[in-house]
Amino acid sequence: MLHISDLGYQYPHSSKPALDGIALTARRGQVLGLLGPNGAGKTTLISHLAGLLPIQRGQILIDGVPLAQVRAASPTRIAVAPQEYAFYPALSVRENLQCFAAASRLGGKVRQERIAQSLAFTQLERFANTRAARLSGGLKRRLNLAIALLPSPELVLFDEPTVGVDPQSRAFILDAVKTLAREGTAVIYTTHYMEEIEAIADHAIIMDHGKVLRDGTLTDLLGEGAARLRLVIKNMSPETVCAQLAALGATRIEGEYIVVTLNENISPATAIAAAESAGARIEQLDYGHYNLEHLFMALTQRSLRDE
Amino acid sequence: MQMQILIALIRKEFMVLLRDVHALTSLFLMPVIFIVIMSLALKDIYSPPVRGQSYALEVRDKGPLADEFVRRWVALRGAPQSMPAAPQEALRRGALRYIVIVEPTFSAVLSAPNTPSGVQVRLIADPALEISLFRATEAQLSALIGELRAEALQDRFTGISTKGGQAIHLLVSTERLSLGIHPTAVQQNVPAWLVFGMFFVVNAIANLLVQENDNGTLSRLLTLGVSPGVQLLSKGLPYLVVNAVQAALMLAVGIWLMPLLGGDGLSLAGIHWGSLILLLAALSIAAVGMALALASLIRTHAQASTIGPILNVLMAALGGVMVPRSIMPATMQTIAGYSPMNWGLEGLLAVLLRHATPVEILPQAACLAAFGAVMLMAAVVLFKRRTSL
Incomplete structure (x- = not known):
């Protein structure tokens, strides 16, 4: 559905590009998780898809047609559920939906049907006449979602849609996103919460400094840790243990963990035996499982991002 | 759409x-x-109230023209306040808007045919008095003194008294065009x-x-x-x-x-x-x-x-x-x-x-x-x- 290739963008007066050769594909019926620390380029990428930034380099195609042409002909094929509560607090839920339905070019009976469907999908019927300013954080997020879904978009971009909501609302939003994808919508979902990506994404992309660092199915990405052994050893210095295990694979120290990526044909049992024969008392170990957070932190170098 | x-x-x-x-x-x-x-x-x-401003009069002349001046000024501006002990201080405080002092030689100078010499009437005003009110008071004083002098000279040389007959303001007509508004x-x-x-x-x-x-x-x-x-x-x-x-x-x-x-x-x-x-x-x-x-x-x-x-x-x-x-x-x-x-x-x-x-x-x-x-x-x-x- 969406195909991006070699997308590059540099803001005026900035010394480095915000996007540098981004390539990705989003398919109908799938959730593409987009992960990246602050300053990774996620917002710039979303702004391109929302039509708020011109393309400087590369290409964005929707079903093979350049994005600009698609947006000119039918701007509501792509919807954005932004991070902010992008609606009018002084208006009621229904008044907001009516206003944005008109802005989405929905008229007459279709408009009323889509408003009813959006209210039902987000379970906001009970609050239809409540002023948006008086809604809780979770309900505001649902209204944001309801507005995004009004024009029945083919691609929906969710920009951190669960920030600041209670666990119930969060679960509701995640279910709603999964349902959307099941019904055939292409979804791009950005978040800082790795477990959300693990819960709903079919495909994930990890970005940093405007580049794609990893792109694959969740199974592929999590499988990257297949030959990785992590040990916690307290009675010896990590450097000594690393030296003892160096012959079995690449070693590195991550906080309290000693991480060994085992060479081909070396079994974890061999490595454990080698450590114990060197006198190490193993207190914790895990093998073959790499959660998204480990991968993310390893790829983005763990440094704080203040930009 | x-x-x-x-x-x-x-x-x-x-x-x-x-x-x-x-x-x-x-x-x-x-x-x-x-x-x-x-x-x-x-x-x-846009229509400053010239009448009703508090003022005091000090008349140092006992002559008939001074009496006539006081009578007509009171008719124009209302009764004066009594002169305070410290008149300038009263003006600065705003207790009085202005003071008029009539000098002792007022009647003599106004009825003499030769060119008047020396100041005969002094106007001293509150520093906060609007300039339009100050000028209006000054103009009224000049006009009244002119009337009195004209009457006095006519009386002296023709023997015909026309007290109040030199109403100079009747010679002047003023109108501000405003289409009725x-x-x-x-x-x-x-x-x-x-x-x-x-x-x-x-x-x-x-x-x-x-x-x-x-x-x-x-x-x-x-x-x-x-x-x-x-x-x-x-x-x-x-x-x-x-x-x-x-x-x-x-x-x-x-x-x-x-x-x-x-x-x-x-x-x-x-x-x-x-x-x-x-x-x-x-x-x-x-x-x-x-x-x-x-x-x-x-x-x-x-x-x-x-x-x-x-x-x-x-x-x-x-x-x-x-x-x-x-x-x-x-x-x-x-x-x-x-x-x-x-x-x-x-x-x-x-x-x-x-x-x-x-x-x-x-x-x-x-x-x-x-x-x-x-x-x-x-x-x-x-x-x-x-x-x-």
């Missing part, structure tokens, strides 16, 4: 505005309060504060745009393909209506409320309604155009709450709203001539006081409309820049 979107966004703008008590107060109540307060406070500035404080203040009030939309629109930029609704509408032009029109058109309601409200206050509060009433009798509508429309385009341009430039609520009001007050001060342009020095008058508020004010005064025709106020209306058009173009450019990241 764009028209349908525009109507929906205008409807939303009215709903938001009607639910915003602060905006309604600043748009409608503040200018009304200004008109009421300023009109009542400046009620007498007296230039009262209300007649001056309503146009001035109406112009000022219509520019209040600057703050309202600036705050609105900052809020909608912050909460992402501007970007959301752009994402839905609503063009910047439609977005700006959806903000501007409702405020043209707001300006029209403001104008009607403030004119109504002048006509009906001010007389109930003891002030003079505004009169629209004989005005050219086409001129009034043309000028108010041009003024509204200028105000809304400037509001949209400024709102597109402003980024924060703090800026909206300071830059808008400061600009309004500066434009009002320069444009003759706070200080009439006619009493400004020549340089300031030239500067005022470049202020949109001054174009609006001069045009409205021409309509209300001189019953100007649409052709006669065309220069002001054209300047305002051109200013509004330039501001609208600037607003579109700035709005596009604002909504792109």
Whole structure:
């Protein structure tokens, strides 16, 4: 559905590009998780898809047609559920939906049907006449979602849609996103919460400094840790243990963990035996499982991002 | 389709505005309060009450002309207060507005045929006495002394007494052309504060745009393909209506409320309604155009709450709203001539006081409309820049 290739963008007066050769594909019926620390380029990428930034380099195609042409002909094929509560607090839920339905070019009976469907999908019927300013954080997020879904978009971009909501609302939003994808919508979902990506994404992309660092199915990405052994050893210095295990694979120290990526044909049992024969008392170990957070932190170098 | 979107966004703008008590107060109540307060406070500035100002008389002459002077001055200005022990101090404190001292040689000098020598009457005034009152008192004194001297000389050389017969004021006729409308404080203040009030939309629109930029609704509408032009029109058109309601409200206050509060009433009798509508429309385009341009430039609520009001007050001060342009020095008058508020004010005064025709106020209306058009173009450019990241 969406195909991006070699997308590059540099803001005026900035010394480095915000996007540098981004390539990705989003398919109908799938959730593409987009992960990246602050300053990774996620917002710039979303702004391109929302039509708020011109393309400087590369290409964005929707079903093979350049994005600009698609947006000119039918701007509501792509919807954005932004991070902010992008609606009018002084208006009621229904008044907001009516206003944005008109802005989405929905008229007459279709408009009323889509408003009813959006209210039902987000379970906001009970609050239809409540002023948006008086809604809780979770309900505001649902209204944001309801507005995004009004024009029945083919691609929906969710920009951190669960920030600041209670666990119930969060679960509701995640279910709603999964349902959307099941019904055939292409979804791009950005978040800082790795477990959300693990819960709903079919495909994930990890970005940093405007580049794609990893792109694959969740199974592929999590499988990257297949030959990785992590040990916690307290009675010896990590450097000594690393030296003892160096012959079995690449070693590195991550906080309290000693991480060994085992060479081909070396079994974890061999490595454990080698450590114990060197006198190490193993207190914790895990093998073959790499959660998204480990991968993310390893790829983005763990440094704080203040930009 | 764009028209349908525009109507929906205008409807939303009215709903938001009607639910915003602060905006309604600043748009409608503040200018009304200004008109009421300023009109009542400046009620007498266009017809200063020369009679009734507290004064004291010190007559050092015992002659008959001095007695006659006192009699006639009291008839003109009312009874004097008794002279305080420290007269100059009483003037400085404002306990007395002025003192008249008649010198001992008053009667002798006035009835002598040779050229009068030496000061015979002194006028000493409160430092805060309005210059117009001071000059009026000075003129009345000179005229009365002239009358007394003319009578005394005639009596002396012809033996015919014509006491009171030299009424010099009967020789002079004064008239201020006003097409039957007296230039009262209300007649001056309503146009001035109406112009000022219509520019209040600057703050309202600036705050609105900052809020909608912050909460992402501007970007959301752009994402839905609503063009910047439609977005700006959806903000501007409702405020043209707001300006029209403001104008009607403030004119109504002048006509009906001010007389109930003891002030003079505004009169629209004989005005050219086409001129009034043309000028108010041009003024509204200028105000809304400037509001949209400024709102597109402003980024924060703090800026909206300071830059808008400061600009309004500066434009009002320069444009003759706070200080009439006619009493400004020549340089300031030239500067005022470049202020949109001054174009609006001069045009409205021409309509209300001189019953100007649409052709006669065309220069002001054209300047305002051109200013509004330039501001609208600037607003579109700035709005596009604002909504792109």
